[in-house]
Amino acid sequence: MLTQLHVLLSYKCIFECDHCFVFSGPNAEGTFTLSQMRQVFDEAEKIGTVDTFYFEGGEAFLFYPLLLESVRMARARGFKVGIVTNAYFATSDENAELWLRPLAELGIADFSVSDDAFHFGEEVQNTAKRARAVAGRLGMPAASICIEAPRVEAGAAHEKGAAIIGGDVVFRGRAVETLAEGLPRTAPERFAECPFEDLQNPERVHLDPYGHVHLCQGVSMGNMWVAPLSALVRDYDPAAHPISGPLLRGGPAALAREYGVPLEAGYVDACHLCYETRRALLDRFPQYLAPRQVYGLA
Numbered sequence: 582m583l584t585q586l587h588v589l590l591s592y593k594c595i596f597e598c599d600h601c602f603v604f605s606g607p608n609a610e611g612t613f614t615l616s617q618m619r620q621v622f623d624e625a626e627k628i629g630t631v632d633t634f635y636f637e638g639g640e641a642f643l644f645y646p647l648l649l650e651s652v653r654m655a656r657a658r659g660f661k662v663g664i665v666t667n668a669y670f671a672t673s674d675e676n677a678e679l680w681l682r683p684l685a686e687l688g689i690a691d692f693s694v695s696d697d698a699f700h701f702g703e704e705v706q707n708t709a710k711r712a713r714a715v716a717g718r719l720g721m722p723a724a725s726i727c728i729e730a731p732r733v734e735a736g737a738a739h740e741k742g743a744a745i746i747g748g749d750v751v752f753r754g755r756a757v758e759t760l761a762e763g764l765p766r767t768a769p770e771r772f773a774e775c776p777f778e779d780l781q782n783p784e785r786v787h788l789d790p791y792g793h794v795h796l797c798q799g800v801s802m803g804n805m806w807v808a809p810l811s812a813l814v815r816d817y818d819p820a821a822h823p824i825s826g827p828l829l830r831g832g833p834a835a836l837a838r839e840y841g842v843p844l845e846a847g848y849v850d851a852c853h854l855c856y857e858t859r860r861a862l863l864d865r866f867p868q869y870l871a872p873r874q875v876y877g878l879a
C-alpha cells in the first residue's frame with residue numbers, strides 16, 4: 582500500500598557527491614513549480630492511502646520559498662512531513678534558526694540531515710551538525726544520514742563466491758562511475774533479487790519535476806504529467822511493467838537475461854548490475870527508464 586510520496590523538489594544541489602543516486606549537482610536542471618505541487622497534493626488525496634510527504638532532492642532548501650509553501654500545503658491537507666537536507670544554510674545557529682523555525686512551527690515529523698565525509702570531508706563542526714542541533718532545540722525530530730565509503734571487509738564470514746563490501750554506499754547513479762573501480766566483484770547470476778525496493782507493493786515512490794514516478798531512482802512507473810498520479814498508482818501492474826516484471830521474476834540477473842544484455846564477469850552489488858543493465862536498455866524503454874540525467878546523460 583502506497584503511504585509515502587518523496588518529492589525530489591529539485592535536482593539541483595550545491596554538492597556533487599560521489600554516491601548520489603540521481604546525479605544531482607550545481608548544474609542539474611529540473612525543479613517543481615508551485616502549481617505542480619498543488620496538482621501532486623490533489624492526486625495524493627485521490628490515492629487515499631498516502632499519509633506522508635518527504636521533501637528532498639537535490640537540495641530542497643535551495644528553493645526555500647517553494648519548500649516552505651509546499652510544506653504548508655501538505656500540513657494544511659493533513660499529511661505528515663519529512664525533510665532531507667545537507668543543511669548548507671546553517672552557517673550559524675542564528676541563521677539555522679531563521680530557516681528552520683517557520684518549518685518547525687508547521688510541524689515536521691522527521692528532519693534528516695546528510696552528515697558524512699561525502700558531504701563535508703573530515704570537517705568536525707559542519708553545518709549539518711549545527712542544523713541538527715538547532716532543529717532539536719526547535720522540537721523537530723532530527724536524525725543524521727551518514728553514508729560510509731565502500732571498503733573491502735577482510736576476514737568477514739560470507740557465502741562462498743560473494744564479495745563482501747562494507748560501508749553503506751549502494752552502487753546506483755554516480756557511485757557506479759566514481760566508487761566501483763577496484764572493488765571485488767561477484768558473478769551476475771548471484772544477483773537474483775532486488776534487495777531494497779518492494780516493486781510488488783511499493784510503500785513509497787519518488788516524484789520528480791519532469792513527472793516521473795520513480796519505483797527506484799531511474800525506474801519510472803509512468804509520467805504523472807501525462808496520466809494522473811492516482812491513475813498511474815491504481816493501474817500499476819508489477820508483472821507487466823517491463824522493468825519491475827523481470828526484477829520481480831529474478832532480480833537484476835533476470836532483467837539482463839530477459840533482454841539479452843551482455844554481461845561482465847562480475848558486479849559490485851545487485852544495484853550495480855541493475856543500473857548497468859538499465860543503462861543499456863535506456864533507448865528501448867525511454868518511458869520507463871527516465872530521466873536520462875539520472876543515468877549521468879544529458
Ligand code: SF4
Pocket residue numbers: 753774775776777778797798800828833851852853855856
Ligand atoms: S536492484 Fe535495481 S531496482 Fe532494486 S534497489 Fe537496486 S537499483 Fe533499485
